[in-house]
Each structure stands twice: as C-alpha cells, then as structure tokens.
Amino acid sequence: SQTIHQWPATLVQPVGSPLSLECTVEGTSNPNLYWYRQAAGRGLQLLFYSVGIGQISSEVPQNLSASRPQDRQFILSSKKLLLSDSGFYLCAWGTGGHYGYTFGSGTRLTVV
C-alpha cells in the first residue's frame, strides 16, 4: 500500500533562517506531488506541484522553492524565512484523474 511521510512534525525557526521540509512517498511510482500551506484557521493554498523528477510548477510568488530530486521525494525550501511563512505545511500525492489526494501528516512551522 502507498504511504506518505513528512517531517518534521513541528518546527520553530527564527526569521531569516533557512528551511527544508521533506516529503517521501512509498508504494507508488511517478506520483504527482504537492505542497500546500494552511494559515491558522484558513483554507488550503497550493504552493507547488510536480508531475515528475525536476518538474516544478509554482502557484504563488513567494520566498519558498521546491525541488524533486527523486521520483518519490519532494522538498520545500527557503533561504530566509519570514514571519508570514508560519503555517501548517502539507505534502500530498496523487495519481491525477479521479482518485483524490492523500495528504501527509503536516509540519507546523512557527517563525519567530
């Protein structure tokens, strides 16, 4: 069966520090991968998605970036965090079509 792993679960980082969040998927090949951010009490904002190794589409301009160095690995990064980067970050995978996404357990990021 397919599983998705996301870490760390919580993170407190100072303003201006770098960020690296990692997501891996097991049990499937060539998944579509997604990074979402959810601000406190808000909806799901799509940040990046990838349909293959090295293929990244950005949905919103920001100081975050994403990379997909391997088929089942998706990384969210920042060189310098802002206070506004705080939120709940969710990785997700899907196969496209009519099968739904599966979300990871999320990373709660607090920038202080």
Added chain:
Amino acid sequence: GENVEQHPSTLSVQEGDSAVIKCTYSDSASNYFPWYKQELGKRPQLIIDIRSNVGEKKDQRIAVTLNKTAKHFSLHITETQPEDSAVYFCAASKGTYKYIFGTGTRLKVLA
C-alpha cells in the same frame, strides 16, 4: 480563473440533526469533486467524492449531490455525532493535476 466558493464558513448543529455544506464551482469543465475532513491539528482526509456522470452518491451517513447545470455540489451529513466536528473542504478538478479547494466549513456538533 478557476474558483470554488464554499458556504457556510461555520455551522453549528445539534447532535442528531443534519448538516449541509454547499460549494459552487466556476469551471464548467470540472468533472471530479472530492470532499475532505480535517480534524483539529490533523491532515485532511478524503471522505467522499463524486464524478460528473453521477448526480448523487451515498456512504452511510454521508451523501454528496451534484448539479452540473447550476455548477454546485453539496455534502449532506445525517444523524450528526460529536466526532463529525471538523473542518470540511470541498474541491473541484478537471481530472488533471490540480484541485481547486473551497475555503472550508467549520462544523460543530453540539451534544
């Protein structure tokens, strides 16, 4: 551009009553409509979905209806229980990579 509106933003019901959450989508090419439930501090989880060739789908106490002409779809929860309390998100997709999510409905079931 593509947009999904979701109403209401908050909903309180008495235990045992029904709850209805409505979503409207803008892109008539959308053909897949999943619903996600997110409990406090947890990940969203798929609870039910419907494809555009179906008007209604049921799974125990949960049902989803779709009106393609009006471009809206709804989630119906009957005999609500305290564990139904959560945030519910609708989404619309054209069967491609991206889902457009609604802004969420916080459902509170009062005991």
